[in-house]
Amino acid sequence: MKLPFKSLVSLLLLLGVVFTAGLVAFYSMTRQRLEDEALLRQLLRAKEIAYQLKPGISYTRHVAESAAAVVAPVRDTAELERLLQALLIAAPSEAIHGLGVWFEPTAGIGGGSAVAPYAHRADSGSGLVAVTNARTSQPGEPHGQPWYRRALEARGAPVFPEPHPVEDSIYRVHARALLDASGKPVGVIAVDVSIPHLYGILQGANAPGGEEWLYVTTPGGRLFAHPAREPLLAWARERGQPVAALGELTLADARGYEAGQLSGPRRTAQVEIGESGWTVHVSSAESSLFASLERFRLAILLLGVAVWGVLLAVPFLVHRTVRIRELSFALEERRRLHEVLARSERRLREVLETSLDAVVAVDCHQLICEWNTQAERLLGWTKEEAVGRPAFELLLCPALRPLLEGDDGAVMRRQRICTRVRRQDGGELPVEISTTVVQSGGRLMRYFFLADITERQRAEQERNRLLAQLQQRGAELQATIDNMVDSVVVSDRTGRITFVNKAGRQFFGEVGSEGLQLTEGHLELHGLRLGGERVARLEEMPLYQALRGNVVVDADLSFPSPERRRTLHLRANAAPIRDEFGHITGAVSVARDVTEMVELDHLKDEFVRVAAHELKTPVAIMKSYAQLALKSEPTPTTYRKMLDAINRGADRIDRIVRELLDVSQLHLGQLKLTEEPLDLRELAEETVANMAAQSTQHRFSVRPGEAVIVQGDRGRLRQVLVVLLDNAVRYSPSGGLVEVRLEPHEHEVEVCVSDEGIGIPVERQARLFERFYRAHSGTPHDRGGMGVGLYISREIIFHHGGTMRVSSEEGRGSTFCFSVPYAPRRERNGLHS
Template identity: 80%
Template structure:
């Protein structure tokens, strides 16, 4: 239920009246308390000053009382002078200026007192004291002075008379009557107060600025001390008053001075200072004294105005609430739409600025309205230079000029190639697309330009490389198809994906593309691997390559019905890897070595047959030569001829035996007769026989313990003879040949070292090949068939050992072979 507007106004006015009445009552009550508090603070200030002045008055009273007790019985002038000097010297210089003593004539006959001394400081505030005759400094009769009469009337009580003049000086004294022990009044004693000390107390108590004044008056209303002494005296003289000191001015004069010289009303509070009759006055400006009341009144007034403003504004606010709410909703919706628009424009701006294409907007007046960063880089015009210019001046190029001349909308996502001209005149190929949108009540064309220079270059390069690749592929295909060797490629599953022409001729159906080899295929086609062994599929070179192995010189053989012979192939295989090193297939290259192997067999058979055929006639020739040498003596000429025939027969016999050994090794028919033997003894025996035949060289065996091995004595002697014969043959006359035997953990190593011509490094790798001669064709060629080292290595290999060589050209060579020890039992039996 809604409250009527008039009722609402009446209720608010009533609340305002009630609140105003309460606010006035609260102000009145609080004002009284604040005013009383301010007057109390003023009273406390006056009492504070009175409290500061009281100790000095009390002290002078004590001094006067003490002086009266001491000097009352004194009648001697010198003694009285000494007492006064002592008393004044001991008193503080900042409190007491002088001491005076006067005696009544009744105590000393004569018209004037016999004793009247006055002790004072030589300089104010100093300790040095001088005593003078008080009658010389007092004008007229002392008993007629008002202060003297007041002291006598006081009957010994303290008296603070009004300030009086003595020789242009004003004295403020604390006086009292002197009594003898009998109580008879005999004189008066006076203590002069040090006025600067009183003024100092007032100066410290007064606040700067004159907002608050503290001063002291005498019992008769005379000014005793005033903080602004000089301004007050100047004002009094300007009023026509003849005054020399503050003591001549009254309290009325001070109040009149304050009223005229200090603006604004003032409030004065006074406090009596003990029994002295002095009064401390505190005069404060009401503006300063009651400043808290003024601030409180202003706060109450502002509060009332604020409350009435609120009460009067409520009806207007209520009346406008619905309208304001409606406007707020409209404004919020407008802000939301404005924010959406700003975000949309910001996103559009970000898209335009971060776009990889150059974006240009042209309005219906052919003026450029948008130009992004890519447009600056592509066309060479900055945004500030391009925006606002005619599009025909900036967008140069036949396609762009033709496009700007018409306004039909290009199909969406349709891009075309064009040529644009940069600001510096360079022509660039671009990819162009355009669209027309409605913006701000007009049509705007957006052009999107993408630099395709690099793309064209890439396309040209790609076309060139593709052509080159196709040419290379054709060349490679032609090369592979015309290779004598077969080329077979398989995928990771082992399925054959490519076979060249030679492969198809070699393998026939087995080498067809798309075929996957199996054990049954290998058995069916009689494939053999190595020495007539039927292989399994995983042992084939191509399958081994798929597992990551590189296969070199694997021998394959299989019958070929077309050629009516057994084909022998020597295959190499390797895995095919991608850029990440993963195996994606394998390739195998095989060469037909059938003719070479058959020729090798024929050669070996020829060597074997020739050796056997030569063996018998050589033996007959050697036997007849030896028999002829042993028969009756022959002439020297015949004997030399028979010796030559015998040596030739020996050499032919050695060659025949070597050829037979080579043949047996190649056919795998070398037989060994193994037995336990002392290798050191065999080496010493062989060296001794060689030394007897070659007296021009020094052959020796490094001594040591016996070394028992298991081997063929004849074949091991044959190895030692070959190594010693080579050492002697390629060493200079008088050279040294050393044989050493070194023990190792499981074998013994025999080394034959010479000081001969050495072997070039590049020829050492082939030393153990059949029929290879390292010095063939050089000045160091000593003849021979080049099979000695080959046979020696094979003999050591059949003994379970190995052979190696180390040589340096011009410094000699060392040939070493190692063989295992004989079993422990055989070694013990041989030693026993």
């Protein structure tokens, strides 16, 4: 939308007024800030000079305090002069010029008021100190002067009297009363400061010109120093004031001189120097003080003039260029349209030539007017041969006639046909044809898009073949899983069951239904137990452990089955199901019915227990009669050997029976221990001694040490030691050493039995403590036995709260160790006592 010229001028004027108002507001706000900054800089300048002058003036206070404390008790004139002289020598020459002391007539020193020593510097360059009488060097009687009376009345507080010239260079700046031991004033001490040092500071601070003046006034308002000293004195004399020194003029005189002699207004800042009452004044010309403000005002003025100049010039420039811009815009728009049209034609040509479909355009007379490169490759005719010819001659297909004769506007229609359009062999070419009608230049053009679907048909056939194969494989897999003896249960990531095979449905009943979400209530209702001990919790189930990423192997489950009228025992494995990214999407559990195996195992244990009990009585009778026969009247040697063999056989059968009973009790959880405090070292030594008496072909050793008290079953621990010692003897060569050692630890004692025998292969050590396992079975080193000794020993130690381990190297011997906790401290103490 174009803006009228008058509206443009009004808008520019409005912008100029708004800008001017904003510029004025900005100037007002910034002007105050710049003025405050200039005054603050002036005040800081005064504070800087006051800070430089303060040490020279304020130092007199410390000197006066020190001198008053030292001089007050002195009553000898010579000593007093020496003290003043020493104090002045110690003080800086640029700060202190002299020290004067005046005593009261009642003080009783040197004839009363005649004593007034004054120590001063004889020469500022030499550093010598002279002592004179203050009455001769300083005119006037001090006892009657106001500063003297003020110092006495202040009783030790500092007094800053008005300075007066002494020999054109000394001013009294500090006075303090001298107090005796009772606090009564006995005199006054005054400290004079040297003018040259203070003058030097002020002269260095004052810049030439007069734009800024720094000067100092006394507590009474008199001038101490001024950069225009001589012109100021001359101005005062012209006004009729008989002044001889600057100290006779006041601050009002200085202000009057500035107002009458200097051009332009001025601003003054003042700062006091500590508590001395001296004041530093900084008088600055406003033209110099506010120079930055004046520059800022000029910049704002120039900016406003420039902006208004631009705003007033814009309408004239716009008025002259509007027409030119309109003409240029029209020409540019025509050129742009031509370029767009040409670019569209090029893009259309590129699209047609690079299209994967064959594109054929037919006019209203059914003559071909467009034939792209893909049509040449697909149909076999070149563009020169095809353009201008009837479409029926090249596209020989009855199904094409309705598409050529139809008139459905720009609606796209797609149809799959097979037509003899291939020039090379005249064969049928499966194509998919899409057509649309476009109106161009007052006539209708029909476009055909032909896509070769040979590969697509081949791919669909292959997909159908693979789908049929996949369905067949799925059916085979389904039939296999349904006919498996093991149950298969699959769940999604939330634990909801998504598949259960036939065996699973038979095992679990309604709990194994597809779509069911298992809960703790289902497990309690059906009495599902884990390991046969207690009702399992949901998170302990193999399927749910697999959902957490764990692989479960051989987990035992049991639950009562009313249909089979017995308890079913299952052994389950489970694993997580992961997607291609490793994320868990579900879990699968496979369970096998091991009920018959478990029942058979129980029957074997029961058989072993019953057989052991049945054998125990006849073996005992046989052993008793054999021992009785050996103790009766002497029998022939042949019969004695027979009886000995019968006795040994009975012992062996008795040991086998006891081992079978122990195995049965352990498996049924019926092993009982009679625990008592006992000395394990004593038991080990006793057992080794018995074994040494029976096996004289081996050497036995028990390392000496202190008593070790444990809480345990003496008979069962002796049984463990006998098994380990018997194995050491059985698998060691004659003359070999069997060593027993006890190693105390913090909470338990470890007993180790070592031999120098044949050792155990590494691959067989993991199964040493299994029932009926013999490591050397089927080898030349097989020494017989049932393979239950180590199993029973490990279970006995486990029931004592300990552990058992083995370390062995084939051909170099073995070491079996077991640990037993210590007995409670009170029982150990009772056994020792």
